Structure formats: structure tokens, C-alpha cells
Amino acid sequence: MTAKISELIVEANEGVTTLRLNRPQRRHALSLSLLQELEESLQKIAQDHSVRVVVIASDGPVFSSGHDLGEMQGCSEEEYQKLFSTCARVMQLVRNLPQPVIARVQGFATAAGCQLVAACDLAVASDQAQFATPGVKIGLFCTTPMVPLVRNVAPKIAMEMLLTGKPISAEKALAAGLVNAVVPVDQLDDAVKEYTSAIVASSRQTLAIGKQEFYAQLNMDESHAYDQAVNVMTKNVLQHDAQEGMSAFLEKRTPQWEE
The missing domain is CATH 3.90.226.10 (2-enoyl-CoA Hydratase; Chain A, domain 1)
Known part of the structure; x- marks a missing residue:
């Protein structure tokens, strides 16, 4: 067979x-x-x-x-x-x-x-x-x-x-x-x-957050899109990879992503 x-x-x-x-x-x-x-x-x-x-x-x-x-x-x-x-x-x-x-x-x-x-x-x-x-x-x-x-x-x-x-x-x-x-x-x-x-080369966690929000805001009016983007970016910046990325940039080293 x-x-x-x-x-x-x-x-x-x-x-x-x-x-x-x-x-x-x-x-x-x-x-x-x-x-x-x-x-x-x-x-x-x-x-x-x-x-x-x-x-x-x-x-x-x-x-x-x-x-x-x-x-x-x-x-x-x-x-x-x-x-x-x-x-x-x-x-x-x-x-x-x-x-x-x-x-x-x-x-x-x-x-x-x-x-x-x-x-x-x-x-x-x-x-x-x-x-x-x-x-x-x-x-x-x-x-x-x-x-x-x-x-x-x-x-x-x-x-x-x-x-x-x-x-x-x-x-x-x-x-x-x-x-x-x-x-x-x-x-x-x-x-x-x-x-x-x-x-x-980028953080998986960060890309997932960004991709989801990109499509979520497409059909919103500008004001609501900004409201949501502010909330998402605030949550994003508190994540490990965002804190690590900023530190790595300031310290002139390669970031070590959690994901």
C-alpha cells in the first residue's frame, strides 16, 4: 500500500x-x-x-x-x-x-x-x-x-x-x-x-502585541484608535522585553529577549 x-x-x-x-x-x-x-x-x-x-x-x-x-x-x-x-x-x-x-x-x-x-x-x-x-x-x-x-x-x-x-x-x-x-x-x-x-531578531512578545493591535485599530476612528493604542503601549512598555530592550539600547549591548 x-x-x-x-x-x-x-x-x-x-x-x-x-x-x-x-x-x-x-x-x-x-x-x-x-x-x-x-x-x-x-x-x-x-x-x-x-x-x-x-x-x-x-x-x-x-x-x-x-x-x-x-x-x-x-x-x-x-x-x-x-x-x-x-x-x-x-x-x-x-x-x-x-x-x-x-x-x-x-x-x-x-x-x-x-x-x-x-x-x-x-x-x-x-x-x-x-x-x-x-x-x-x-x-x-x-x-x-x-x-x-x-x-x-x-x-x-x-x-x-x-x-x-x-x-x-x-x-x-x-x-x-x-x-x-x-x-x-x-x-x-x-x-x-x-x-x-x-x-x-525582534521580541516575539512585542511582535505579537503589535500585530494584534495593528489589525484591531484598523476599523476604529482616530480618537478610539489612539485611546486603545495608549493602553496597549502602556502594557507593552511594562513587559520584560520592552524594559530589556531599552536597557540594552542605553548600555549599547544586544538585548536578551524573554520570548
């Missing part, structure tokens, strides 16, 4: 955990089983203080083609609800994870694959990457991918992608705010490492 190959490869190296989508024969489509593996892995990572930053990656010409249409055809309402609900939980886990999450996008990211990129905190793309929400072409509006997409890019850009289904280039995605950097494909890993190295 042939053992089932995992649809998600988990690689850990010096504080960086890479979640590598592993369905090359299906263009790394987000099957229900792959989404469930992602959900389980992200839940474990959230509790693992040795993980400082997460990278979501894949190999080949496609980052992720979105949901697996072969799997989706002819399902019941309950099955569709389960698939889309699981996907929504995964995207929110990425957003709510204490650790920063970086998408490493080497190729096409379409539909729920584009959604996954938009859900990540940072995204680094190769100059060969393209992004699309092409559901309209098969009669299925990319409603769930729309949620993080419109929280990353201007409404007009999001609507262009959603209404036409046409892909945008990596450079346009950069200008629109969907990705942070675009580099030649042979420099992609180095570009990702620049981000992971900077993040790993």
Missing part, C-alpha cells in the same frame, strides 16, 4: 517555520484536506513560542490556483458550507496568529490562492507572479477572496480584479499594496530571508 503524501510540508529552521503547499499535480489547489492541514498546523504554531515567523510557500509555476474545482463540482450545500467555512477559518488564523506570516509568491496566485496572499501580513513576489480573482469567468464571484483583497488594495483595483477576472502583474500588485516587494525569481528566497531575519 502506498502511503498518502502530505498536502502540506512543514519545515522549521531557526525560528522560521515554512508551510509549503504540496499539490503540484493540482496547481497547489486548496482542497478541503489541505485547508484542514493548514488549520491544524497554524493552531499548533500559535502555541509554539519557538516559532518567530511563518512563511507560506509552494514550488513550481503556480503559488496556488485556489479551490479545487474538481473537488467542488456537484457537492451538497452542507459540503460547500464546510469548504468555505474551513477556508475562512484558515484565513483568519493567518491574520490572528501571534507570529507574522509572509507569503512567498513565485508564480500565479488565483482566487483563494490570491486570498491567501492577501491574508498574510507581508508578501514577497517574483517578477513572474500574477494575481487574479477569476471566479466570474465560471459563474462564481470570488466573494470570500474579496474580503482580505479589499482590505489590502483600493476598492477600484479590487473591483477591477473581481469584475473582470483578469490577472494583474506583480508590479501592479506592488503598486496596489497587495505585495511588499517584487524581485527576480532567482532572488526570491533572499528577499524573503531579509524579512524573516529582521523579524527573528
Whole structure:
């Protein structure tokens, strides 16, 4: 009997955990089983203080083609609800994870694959990457991918992608705010490492506080955002790592983080 190959490869190296989508024969489509593996892995990572930053990656010409249409055809309402609900939980886990999450996008990211990129905190793309929400072409509006997409890019850009289904280039995605950097494909890993190295050098505790507050204040008016930020920063500065960081700066030494 042939053992089932995992649809998600988990690689850990010096504080960086890479979640590598592993369905090359299906263009790394987000099957229900792959989404469930992602959900389980992200839940474990959230509790693992040795993980400082997460990278979501894949190999080949496609980052992720979105949901697996072969799997989706002819399902019941309950099955569709389960698939889309699981996907929504995964995207929110990425957003709510204490650790920063970086998408490493080497190729096409379409539909729920584009959604996954938009859900990540940072995204680094190769100059060969393209992004699309092409559901309209098969009669299925990319409603769930729309949620993080419109929280990353201007409404007009999001609507262009959603209404036409046409892909945008990596450079346009950069200008629109969907990705942070675009580099030649042979420099992609180095570009990702620049981000992971900077993040790993910082306090996990501090990054978790900051990431949570960043998203919490986005939908607040300025006055309420400041009220909350003052309270969060006050609690932050009382933490060990903030006190240690200030002392290390004044003493001109490398800080020793508690986390």
C-alpha cells in the first residue's frame, strides 16, 4: 500500500517555520484536506513560542490556483458550507496568529490562492507572479477572496480584479499594496530571508502585541484608535522585553529577549 503524501510540508529552521503547499499535480489547489492541514498546523504554531515567523510557500509555476474545482463540482450545500467555512477559518488564523506570516509568491496566485496572499501580513513576489480573482469567468464571484483583497488594495483595483477576472502583474500588485516587494525569481528566497531575519531578531512578545493591535485599530476612528493604542503601549512598555530592550539600547549591548 502506498502511503498518502502530505498536502502540506512543514519545515522549521531557526525560528522560521515554512508551510509549503504540496499539490503540484493540482496547481497547489486548496482542497478541503489541505485547508484542514493548514488549520491544524497554524493552531499548533500559535502555541509554539519557538516559532518567530511563518512563511507560506509552494514550488513550481503556480503559488496556488485556489479551490479545487474538481473537488467542488456537484457537492451538497452542507459540503460547500464546510469548504468555505474551513477556508475562512484558515484565513483568519493567518491574520490572528501571534507570529507574522509572509507569503512567498513565485508564480500565479488565483482566487483563494490570491486570498491567501492577501491574508498574510507581508508578501514577497517574483517578477513572474500574477494575481487574479477569476471566479466570474465560471459563474462564481470570488466573494470570500474579496474580503482580505479589499482590505489590502483600493476598492477600484479590487473591483477591477473581481469584475473582470483578469490577472494583474506583480508590479501592479506592488503598486496596489497587495505585495511588499517584487524581485527576480532567482532572488526570491533572499528577499524573503531579509524579512524573516529582521523579524527573528525582534521580541516575539512585542511582535505579537503589535500585530494584534495593528489589525484591531484598523476599523476604529482616530480618537478610539489612539485611546486603545495608549493602553496597549502602556502594557507593552511594562513587559520584560520592552524594559530589556531599552536597557540594552542605553548600555549599547544586544538585548536578551524573554520570548
